[in-house]
Amino acid sequence: MSRPGACRLFLSATFGIPSGAELSRQLSELATPVTVMRGETVETDPAAASLAFLTGGATKLSALAARGRHQIVAFHFGGDIFSIPAEGLHRHVITGLRDSALFLFPARAFYDRAAASPRIMRTLLERSQTALFRCRDKAVNLGRKTARERVAGFLLGMAERLDCPDDEPGCIKLPMSRRDVGESLGLTIETVSRQITELKEAGIIDTRGRSCIVLHNLDQLAAQAGNVEPRDAMSGLAPAAQRVVMVH
Amino acid sequence: MSRPGACRLFLSATFGIPSGAELSRQLSELATPVTVMRGETVETDPAAASLAFLTGGATKLSALAARGRHQIVAFHFGGDIFSIPAEGLHRHVITGLRDSALFLFPARAFYDRAAASPRIMRTLLERSQTALFRCRDKAVNLGRKTARERVAGFLLGMAERLDCPDDEPGCIKLPMSRRDVGESLGLTIETVSRQITELKEAGIIDTRGRSCIVLHNLDQLAAQAGNVEPRDAMSGLAPAAQRVVMVH
DNA sequence: CGCTTACATTGATCTTTATCAAGGCAGGCC
DNA sequence: GGCCTGCCTTGATAAAGATCAATGTAAGCG
Numbered sequence: 094m095s096r097p098g099a100c101r102l103f104l105s106a107t108f109g110i111p112s113g114a115e116l117s118r119q120l121s122e123l124a125t126p127v128t129v130m131r132g133e134t135v136e137t138d139p140a141a142a143s144l145a146f147l148t149g150g151a152t153k154l155s156a157l158a159a160r161g162r163h164q165i166v167a168f169h170f171g172g173d174i175f176s177i178p179a180e181g182l183h184r185h186v187i188t189g190l191r192d193s194a195l196f197l198f199p200a201r202a203f204y205d206r207a208a209a210s211p212r213i214m215r216t217l218l219e220r221s222q223t224a225l226f227r228c229r230d231k232a233v234n235l236g237r238k239t240a241r242e243r244v245a246g247f248l249l250g251m252a253e254r255l256d257c258p259d260d261e262p263g264c265i266k267l268p269m270s271r272r273d274v275g276e277s278l279g280l281t282i283e284t285v286s287r288q289i290t291e292l293k294e295a296g297i298i299d300t301r302g303r304s305c306i307v308l309h310n311l312d313q314l315a316a317q318a319g320n321v322e323p324r325d326a327m328s329g330l331a332p333a334a335q336r337v338v339m340v341h
Numbered sequence: 342m343s344r345p346g347a348c349r350l351f352l353s354a355t356f357g358i359p360s361g362a363e364l365s366r367q368l369s370e371l372a373t374p375v376t377v378m379r380g381e382t383v384e385t386d387p388a389a390a391s392l393a394f395l396t397g398g399a400t401k402l403s404a405l406a407a408r409g410r411h412q413i414v415a416f417h418f419g420g421d422i423f424s425i426p427a428e429g430l431h432r433h434v435i436t437g438l439r440d441s442a443l444f445l446f447p448a449r450a451f452y453d454r455a456a457a458s459p460r461i462m463r464t465l466l467e468r469s470q471t472a473l474f475r476c477r478d479k480a481v482n483l484g485r486k487t488a489r490e491r492v493a494g495f496l497l498g499m500a501e502r503l504d505c506p507d508d509e510p511g512c513i514k515l516p517m518s519r520r521d522v523g524e525s526l527g528l529t530i531e532t533v534s535r536q537i538t539e540l541k542e543a544g545i546i547d548t549r550g551r552s553c554i555v556l557h558n559l560d561q562l563a564a565q566a567g568n569v570e571p572r573d574a575m576s577g578l579a580p581a582a583q584r585v586v587m588v589h
Numbered sequence: 590c591g592c593t594t595a596c597a598t599t600g601a602t603c604t605t606t607a608t609c610a611a612g613g614c615a616g617g618c619c
Numbered sequence: 620g621g622c623c624t625g626c627c628t629t630g631a632t633a634a635a636g637a638t639c640a641a642t643g644t645a646a647g648c649g
Contacts, residue, residue: 125588136585142470143588156481159490159567164481178474182494182568183481197588200470204463214462215452221469222390222448226426228476233404233412233431235483236527240606242407246430271627279484281607286628303615303626319407320430337384340373340391341447488636519597529637534598551596551645 100124100196103148107174108213116213119206124196129189137187139180142200147173150193151268155276156183165277166231167224168269170254174220176200190268235279242319243278244288248298249318252308263308264301292317348372348444351396355422356461364461367454372444377437385435387428390448395421398441399516403524404431413525414479415472416517418502422468424448438516483527490567491526492536496546497566500556511556512549540565 098112100121105112129135129152137143149171156164166185169175177185187195207213234243248265257264267274275282289306292298297314299307308314346360348369353360377383377400385391397419403411414433417423425433435443455461482491496513505512515522523530537554540546545562547555556562 125586127586134583138586138588141588142474156477157569158481158485159570162485164484166477166480176470176473178477181474182478182566184569185477197586199588204466208459208463211456211459211462214459214466215456218452218462218466218469221466221473222424225424225469225473225476226390226429228473228480229404229414229426229433230430232414232476232479232483233406235480236412237406237410282627283608283629284606287606290628318430321405321432322407335382338373338375338386338445340386340445341371341389341450530597531599531638532636535636538598 099148100126100146103146103196107146107172108210108216110210110213116206116210120198120203123198123202123206125198127195127197129187129193129195131189131191134186134188136184137177137197138199139184142179143177144198144200144203145169145175145177145187146196146198147171147175148194148196150195151190152193152195153188153190153269153273153277154185155188156185158183163276164279165273167227168254168277174217175224176221190273238319240278240280240284240288241291241317243280244274244285245292245314245317246320247274247278248306248308249311249314252311261307263311264305265308266305268304347396348374348394351394351444355394355420356458356464358458358461364454364458368446368451371446371450371454373446375443375445377435377441377443379437379439382434382436384432385425385445386447387432390427391425392446392448392451393417393423393425393435394444394446395419395423396442396444398443399438400441400443401436401438401517401521401525402433403436404433406431411524412527413521415475416502416525422465423472424469438521486567488526488528488532488536489539489565491528492522492533493540493562493565494568495522495526496554496556497559497562500559509555511559512553513556514553516552 101112101117104110104117104120110117124146127135129150137145147169151171152169153165154167154169154175154177156166158164164183167175168190177187204214204217207217234246238246251267252263252265255265255267257266269277271282271285274280275285278285289298289300292314293300295313297308297310297317299309301307349360349365352358352365352368358365372394375383377398385393395417399419400417401413402415402417402423402425403413405411412431415423416438425435452462452465455465482494486494499515500511500513503513503515505514517525519530519533522528523533526533528536537546537548540562541548543561545556545558545565547557549555
């Protein structure tokens with residue numbers, strides 16, 4: 094199939110617009126198809142935000158700070174739509190965890206044309222909000238959690254997004270290296286490794302080879318993640334909300 | 342002026358829809374007006390995401406983790422639109438830094454009705470992206486920056502969003518306490534205080550009373566913030582992008 | 590105007606995680 | 620199948636920031 098054809102198919106599957114529609118043609122005109130091989134890094138136009146549609150594979154989006162420091166800001170898998178910030182405080186680059194294929198769009202132009210379709214705008218808005226909520230959880234993890242909590246939370250999050258391929262229940266195959274996990278969690282590779290070892294010694298997880306992790310007990314793992322406790326347990330605890338405003 | 346009238350005026354000013362329009366009426370029907378006094382905390386419906394329009398004042402949005410830990414996820418000032426996540430991994434609450442007024446909407450219903458207006462959807466999408474980009478910068482700060490860098494970056498960011506009221510150039514009046522700064526930066530109040538003292542001793546900033554800070558030298562402050570270095574300096578440095586894909 | 594109180598600063602010590610340095614092991618390749 | 624390379628694990632030490640404790644000070648109020 095031709096590249097533009099593939100793009101229109103993806104647009105159709107994601108937004109539900111017929112791939113023969115004029116809008117589909119207009120949008121696919123803006124697409125730059127890119128393949129990113131495993132380990133290969135790609136940078137988009139630094140002057141303007143880009144929109145990326147990942148059709149297949151897995152990628153990481155990282156931000157670069159001074160002194161060569163990297164912070165992975167998000168992982169993406171096939172079907173994901175995500176935006177890449179224009180040059181702000183940090184440069185952002187995309188790197189393939191596996192061989193991946195994506196379409197890149199200039200965000201502004203895409204929005205200009207997509208504005209005609211409430212359905213597309215709605216989808217984009219919802220995906221953007223999901224990314225924002227994920228990023229806020231990440232901020233809590235990075236700002237307030239211990240190494241143990243971060244690693245446990247990471248494994249739980251990946252278990253949700255990745256499906257365990259074989260018959261073994263609770264087994265996930267991490268597509269990223271320990272280094273990537275560390276760069277996502279604001280930890281060093283050594284600290285990640287030590288935490289995994291300790292979780293293994295506690296019988297909560299197990300490892301199969303280098304990249305497979307078996308989650309024996311999701312409840313115990315969640316208890317290690319340090320997320321907020323159930324509502325009623327909070328009542329007398331923190332100086333939380335003095336008032337609950339029910340919207341709707 | 343009546344409350345619904347105020348809401349429609351705000352909708353008009355923000356989205357450019359005439360305040361007499363039917364859509365304006367429909368949207369303002371969904372609004373719950375709330376005033377949050379300084380220090381008062383409000384929680385929205387935990388079952389669904391909310392949309393907040395801050396008409397005046399200043400608020401913080403914080404996430405709660407286990408063991409009473411708080412992470413401030415964003416500060417908001419008059420005119421800001423922001424969304425409050427539904428119950429996910431962490432509870433989110435709004436607290437007034439000053440006496441503040443806002444309108445709360447059930448996000449889903451708001452989007453359903455706003456979908457009719459490309460202009461509103463476009464604005465919402467853009468604000469959401471801005472929030473996301475800010476949050477990503479925050480993630481880099483929390484995950485990869487030293488205390489010094491975080492504090493310097495915070496002051497720069499606030500200098501951009503706050504206007505210095507009096508004639509003194511570079512003077513900003515922080516509406517939040519040291520505790521809030523710490524909870525935003527993932528640091529303790531003591532560490533924040535020490536960093537401010539050191540920046541003061543270096544002659545880069547000065548303090549006027551408890552809440553006013555004079556930024557003498559923005560360049561020096563930016564140098565302390567550890568953001569990404571200028572493009573050309575990077576060329577031989579990090580294993581950054583091997584390929585630059587120019588979109589558009 | 591002085592008292593009061595909450596907030597901010599400063600100092601001493603401790604904990605966590607980073608850093609530095611060796612090994613060990615899995616998986617790819619000849 | 621054995622070698623080889625790169626990734627992972629483990630150990631020892633160091634540094635950054637947290638914690639604990641005390642003092643200082645700005646701003647609000649009687």
